[in-house]
Amino acid sequence: MTHIAPFSGFGLGLRRTHYADFLGGRVPVDFVEVISENYMxxxxxxxxILEEVRARHPVILHGVSLSIGSAHGLDRDYLARLRTLAERIEPLWVSDHLCWTRTSAHNSxxxxxxxxxxxxxxxVCDNIDAAQTALARPMLFENPSSYLTFPHDEMAEWEFLAEMVRRTGCYLxxxxxxxxxxxxxxxxxxxxxxxxxxxxxxxxxxLAGHQPGEIIVDTHDRAVSDGVWQLFGEVMKHSIDVAVMIERDDKxxxxPNLLDELAIARDFASLHREREAA
Structure with a gap:
């Protein structure tokens, strides 16, 4: 399995609303991320359009339907179509979520x-091994937002992720x-x-926005909150080389508004790296 080299940069999710912007001129981003299923x-x-954008910017394929936690195993047809897309676009990497989305007969x-x-x-580890073999590449998996816990949980989520990475060689x-x-x-x-x-x-x-309240809901429909910016600063103190993205899916x-928010991410990363170095 090939290694995924670090890629440092700041990017946005490519959404239909902004197709004309990306096709009409130079957009100051280091990469774009797209929802895989929209192009499969x-x-x-x-x-x-994605191929035209790919000629100007590196692309990340981010999926929402792999269902890596499915006890029924993975959809082989889905994996074949995802591999075809990846071979056509040659993305920086392919990612999905630590979750499940379907049973053998229904996709939620x-x-x-x-x-x-x-x-x-x-x-999960068996499915990741199968997915990475089918795609002939390592994958990234995203930590989910959570609103409930199970009474039989045996570990913290970060412990689950750490062991998942150790056993499968995937990335986060x-x-x-x-x-x-x-x-x-x-x-x-x-x-x-x-x-x-x-x-x-x-x-x-x-980096994304959420709906505040007694229970916070991950909505991706507003600007990044102050608390998330502060937590991002804590992460960047570790001086890791990563691709940082503003994620907006609604409203x-x-x-230009998203580019302004991306500029804040650049400033936060630079400030906290400089502080840690000092």
Whole structure:
């Protein structure tokens, strides 16, 4: 299995709202990320647009339907179509989520939580091995936002992720907003989560907004909160080389607004790296 080299840069999710911006001129980003399933078809306008964007920017394929936690195993047809897309686009890497989305007969289209048990870990690791073999490349997996726990949980989520990485050789997509959301909802210290991860295996960071409240909901429909920025600063104190992305999926603003937010991410990363070096 090939190694995924670190890629340092700052990027955005490519959304239909901004196709014209990316096709019409130079957008000051180091990469773009796309939802894999939106382009897993032969032909079509969206795929042609992605190829045009790929000629100007590195691309990351980020999936939402692999269902790596499915006890029924993986969908071989899905994996074949994902491999075809990856070979066509030649992405920086391919990622998905630590979750399950389907049974053998139904796809929920939701990122459903997994029990943090050794049995679930075995299922996830077997599926990751199968996915990485089918794609002939290592993958990244994103930590989920969490709103419930299971009574039979046997470990913390960061311990689950660390063991998953050790056993499969996969890499991590660290969603800082999801850590913040889960820490609030389950009353643990987000810094314990960060320090418990194998940060040398993190290749990408997501920053996003959430809906505040007694239970915080990960919505991706607003600006990054102050608390998430502060947690991002804690991560960057470790001086890891990662691709940092602003993730917005709803109430998408004009591109200049997102570029302004991306500039904040650049400043935060630079400031905390300089402080740590000093």
């Amino acid at each position: 078809v032969d032909g079509g306008k969206s795929l042609r 289209h939701d990122l459903l939580p997994l029990p943090l048990t050794r049995e679930a870990l075995d299922v 997509l660290l969603d800082v907003n999801n850590v913040y959301v889960s820490a609030h909802n389950h009353s643990f210290d987000a810094r314990d989560y960060i320090s418990g991860l194998p940060l040398d295996r993190v290749r990408q960071i997501h 998408i603003p004009p591109l």
